[in-house]
Amino acid sequence: xxxxxxxxxxxxxxxxxxxxxxxxxxxxxxxxxxxxxxxxxxxxxxxxxxxxxxxxxxxxxxxxxxxxxxxxxxxxxxxxxxxxxxxxxxxxxxxxxxxxxxxxxxxxxxxxxxxxxxxxxxxxxxxxxxxxxxxxxxxxxxxxxxxxxxxxxxxxxxxxxxxxxxxxxxxxxxxxxxxxxxxxxxxxxxxxxxxxxxxxxxxxxxxxx
Numbered sequence: 001x002x003x004x005x006x007x008x009x010x011x012x013x014x015x016x017x018x019x020x021x022x023x024x025x026x027x028x029x030x031x032x033x034x035x036x037x038x039x040x041x042x043x044x045x046x047x048x049x050x051x052x053x054x055x056x057x058x059x060x061x062x063x064x065x066x067x068x069x070x071x072x073x074x075x076x077x078x079x080x081x082x083x084x085x086x087x088x089x090x091x092x093x094x095x096x097x098x099x100x101x102x103x104x105x106x107x108x109x110x111x112x113x114x115x116x117x118x119x120x121x122x123x124x125x126x127x128x129x130x131x132x133x134x135x136x137x138x139x140x141x142x143x144x145x146x147x148x149x150x151x152x153x154x155x156x157x158x159x160x161x162x163x164x165x166x167x168x169x170x171x172x173x174x175x176x177x178x179x180x181x182x183x184x185x186x187x188x189x190x191x192x193x194x195x196x197x198x199x200x201x202x203x204x205x206x207x208x209x
Contacts, residue, residue, distance in 0.1 A: 001068045001083075004031040004199065006103035008185040010076040012049040017042050025049045026072070029184060031199050039064045046072050046081055056081040067201065069180070073103045073134075086201045087139050087178040096144045096173035099201075100128055100137040102183045107133075107194045109154035110165060110183070117146035117170055121158045130154050131183070144175040151183065151194055165193040176204025 003015050005026040015023040022044070023032050041061045045054045055076075060083035062068055067086040074080045084101075091097035100112055111126040128137050131154070151166040152158055166183075173179065178201035186195050 001037050001062065001070055002032045002034045002199070003070045004072065004182065004197075005029065006071060006073040006101075006182060006184055007076060007079055008105060010055065010072070010079050013046040013055060013072060014049050015070065016045045016047060016052075029187070029195070029197055031197065034067065037062055039066075044070055044081065044083075046079070055079050058083050069199075071101070071103070075105050084136065086180065088202055089178075090176040090202065090204045091139075091141055091144075091178055094144060094175050095141040096175065097139040097141055097178040097201075098127075098137075098173070099139045099178075099180045100131065100135075100183065101180060102131045102133055102135045104183045104185050104194050105133055106185045107151075107165060107183065110151045110194070111154050111156070112137075112183075113150040113152070113158070113164075114142060115148045115150055117148075120160065121150055121164075122160060126152075139178065142173075144173055144177070146170050146172045149181060149196060151196075166196060168196060171198070174204065176202075178202035 012025050012027045044058045046056050056079045058081040067088040069084050071082050109132045112128040114127045115121050115124050149168040150164045152164040181198050184195050
């Protein structure tokens, strides 16, 4: 299991499995690496760092061989904790599995574009449309290669000169890999209106682009 803190305004948190500490002092936009855990039913709490003041809880069953994400999300006044299952196996040959989670509380509905290297966004259709807070795209298999992730408000028509809510750097995704991309509120007060963090779910032992 790993933990991701996607709440833009909650205090830093410590994560407990029952009375056992799992992670300390997690803040907005941080993600742990995978932490080994035995199969079974567990209760997790997110507590204000340095205290045992419980802010939110989750209960989940962890299966043998499974990979899971404990996700802390929403604004502090409505803080929530959910557990989602991750892909722990290879994407189909020649493909990468990408999953998008929308945890942006202030971004509104968005369309997500995956723009291949050398291509213009005007030549690309959105990979995901009408994406709103709390939405999970599931894993989408796309050809391995180099892409920029670009976000626009839903219904906007990108042009050669328009600026989206977010434009990422060019990233190469290798064959067989699985990644989760989390849409978050921007840490900036002005544009861009969103940010994305990417976490690794799986890498093929013989990964190639």
